[in-house]
Amino acid sequence: MATQQIPVVVLAGFLGSGKTTLLNHLLGTGDGTRIGAIVNDFGSIEIDAMTVAGQVDSMVSLGNGCLCCAVDTSELDTYLERLARPAARIDVIVIEASGLAEPQELIRMILASDNDRIVYGGLIEVVDAAEFDDTRARHPELDRHVGIADIVVLNKADRIGDAARQELIGTLADLAPGRPVICTAYGRVDPELFFDRGPGEGHDAAVRQLSFEDLLREAAGHEDAAAHHCDGHCDHPDHAHHEGHLHAAYQSVEFTSAEPMHPRRLMDFLDSRPAGLYRIKGFVHFDVPENRQKFTLHAVGDFLRFYPEPWPKGEERGTQLVMIGSGIDAQALRKELENCRESTPPEAAAHSMWGVLRYVAAREEDW
């Protein structure tokens, strides 16, 4: 009997473009497809993994550094192996790359897998409609990422007008000729596009066109290198090959506090965050009457939202934040956040939630 092969789909896209939102949508559509997820967080606190974990039982998390830095493919292979074992009855594996990963590196790793049940299933590149032009100007590499995608998802279409949307669709179509560009909001895409006919067909052409030779050359070059994870800022001698990578210029800073945060001070911090601090994600604990929920926080460029929800049973209350940026002063950021910790009695802080509540997301508008 022929071995049933499991496609491995790479879900990539710049920081905050909506990869986790899309993955959760895929996991939540419940069309019977069993999805195994591998989530790669850039920061050492695995916010993405925590956000997805509640929704799926077959998930592994690879935190602290871009997966594309793991120059030895065996680590990824171990995870693929685990998800691909027949007992797991997984139909498709989705790897959510970190927002700074090099997708062609991940593709190389999948192609190099020793597991004969594993087959590369294509690259989905998520694009943030509101941020793409600016991000692309700073990081021309993104054009290359879009160029090797099998499907481009133009996400956050709700955040721009019709004319800008049409223009972006045109730009993306030029960057990824012949590939579908799907315009959506909140990652609401039909899973069949990805798992049935989409990436399975024709992706070889895309890979070959742009990077197949690179992939082979890199595969040969990487064989000698030692496996390690990094955030692009360690002194590992093998980092020379990461120089052109997005993550080489970025740094992640973590902050945790068991003590509650003072809402007004935290808002002052967020309102004056440095321009280089592009992405913040995590959970905030305010010990303020009526506002003791778990406030999930997302900042992407200028965009800032809080999403309050009850703390899950048994979960310890506290604040955990990951900040990702370029040219940021980690020590200063941590210090500023330490100064946002609550020292006044909660009663006194009730009205100080107003600033936070301005950024509480309204229900997702239909788009």
Ligand SMILES: Nc1nc2c(ncn2[C@@H]2O[C@H](COP(=O)(O)OP(=O)(O)OP(=O)(O)O)[C@@H](O)[C@H]2O)c(=O)[nH]1
């Ligand atoms: N307005 C709007 N917001 C969105 C949409 N999709 C996602 N978001 C919001 O954008 C923020 C980032 O979304 P995520 O799904 O966490 O993005 P990500 O690509 O996984 O982020 P990283 O893993 O940090 O790179 C969250 O606040 C989402 O709710 C969308 O289509 N429209």
